[in-house]
Amino acid sequence: MDFALDVVRFIHYAAALQLFGVCVFQSLMAPAELRRHLHASSRALAVPSAWLLLLSAISWLALMAGTMGEGWADAVDPAVMLLMLHATAFGNVWIGQLLIAFLLVLVLSSRRGGKWLWPSLLASLALGSLGLIGHATIGVGVMGIVNRTSQVLHLLASGFWIGSLVPLLFCLRAMHNSEHAAAAQAALQRFSGLGHFAVAIVIATGLANGWLLLRDTGIDLTSLYQELLLTKVSIVGIMIVLAIVNRYVFMPAIANGGPGLNQLRLGTIAEIVLSGGVIGLVSILGALSPS
Numbered sequence: 001m002d003f004a005l006d007v008v009r010f011i012h013y014a015a016a017l018q019l020f021g022v023c024v025f026q027s028l029m030a031p032a033e034l035r036r037h038l039h040a041s042s043r044a045l046a047v048p049s050a051w052l053l054l055l056s057a058i059s060w061l062a063l064m065a066g067t068m069g070e071g072w073a074d075a076v077d078p079a080v081m082l083l084m085l086h087a088t089a090f091g092n093v094w095i096g097q098l099l100i101a102f103l104l105v106l107v108l109s110s111r112r113g114g115k116w117l118w119p120s121l122l123a124s125l126a127l128g129s130l131g132l133i134g135h136a137t138i139g140v141g142v143m144g145i146v147n148r149t150s151q152v153l154h155l156l157a158s159g160f161w162i163g164s165l166v167p168l169l170f171c172l173r174a175m176h177n178s179e180h181a182a183a184a185q186a187a188l189q190r191f192s193g194l195g196h197f198a199v200a201i202v203i204a205t206g207l208a209n210g211w212l213l214l215r216d217t218g219i220d221l222t223s224l225y226q227e228l229l230l231t232k233v234s235i236v237g238i239m240i241v242l243a244i245v246n247r248y249v250f251m252p253a254i255a256n257g258g259p260g261l262n263q264l265r266l267g268t269i270a271e272i273v274l275s276g277g278v279i280g281l282v283s284i285l286g287a288l289s290p291s
């Protein structure tokens with residue numbers, strides 16, 4: 001059941017990060033004409049992500065019921081799941097998660113055209129509230145509030161960064177279309193401008209999370225938790241180098257009319273693959289004891 005829970009956590013985090021990224025890219029980064037041009041491909045990414053968010057939220061609840069109860073029999077028992085929802089701290093957050101995921105499926109599946117503001121608000125609530133469960137519940141009083149605030153900011157900033165990468169590929173494809181090249185270039189500039197802040201917030205809150213969770217145990221690289229965390233941070237380090245090369249080598253080349261679009265596309269795909277590894281690690285990390 002632990003492995004099943006890790007897989008479900010991976011799907012849920014990936015869906016929440018991707019949904020937040022595509023909604024924010026459409027509502028904040030893309031100029032109006034590009035937003036219309038990318039609407040269909042963005043919806044084709046957002047709707048399945050919303051369904052994965054809802055189905056993995058239900059599965060996560062079932063697996064938690066099984067883990068806290070008597071195994072698989074309780075994992076499929078609606079009474080135990082209902083008990084989990086109203087009798088545990090996780091359950092209180094999860095009532096909101098299930099409701100928001102359902103609303104996201106409804107809103108994104110029902111609208112063909114229309115704005116991305118409401119999906120963006122719902123997606124930020126879905127992603128942000130994941131910063132209120134698991135190790136984020138460690139700590140009472142001020143330290144508890146600091147821990148949860150840091151985890152929420154960490155999730156939203158990392159969602160902005162890695163959730164925007166696939167929409168960025170849509171944007172790079174639009175640069176081949178003379179009608180949309182200027183708007184795509186503007187969206188690229190906006191993303192890379194705000195991207196600097198997002199990466200800085202991810203690193204700052206990541207360090208804060210690490211300190212808050214490990215300040216009593218100290219550094220012990222024989223612990224599986226710390227080994228996985230160090231691996232995660234190392235992969236993010238490679239992603240940051242890639243992002244710097246994308247921003248300061250390939251983008252200027254494009255702006256000067258030189259080659260760079262294909263390199264930027266490959267650099268972005270490499271970041272997407274690496275971020276999959278990061279989400280995989282956090283899916284395991286969150287279920288391990290930090291101490």
Ligand code: HEM
Nearest residue numbers: 013134135158202203206207209210233236278282285286
């Ligand atoms: C692309 C970059 C990153 C992504 C997508 C990411 C994603 C996440 C996610 C989804 C969580 C929540 C896990 C949970 O609650 O179980 C998390 C927690 C955490 N992250 Fe990151 N993170 C990134 C970068 C970093 C960096 C650079 C650091 C350190 C400098 C870091 C350190 C942490 C720590 C210590 C936690 C708490 C883990 C726990 O709850 O046990 N993260 N991260």
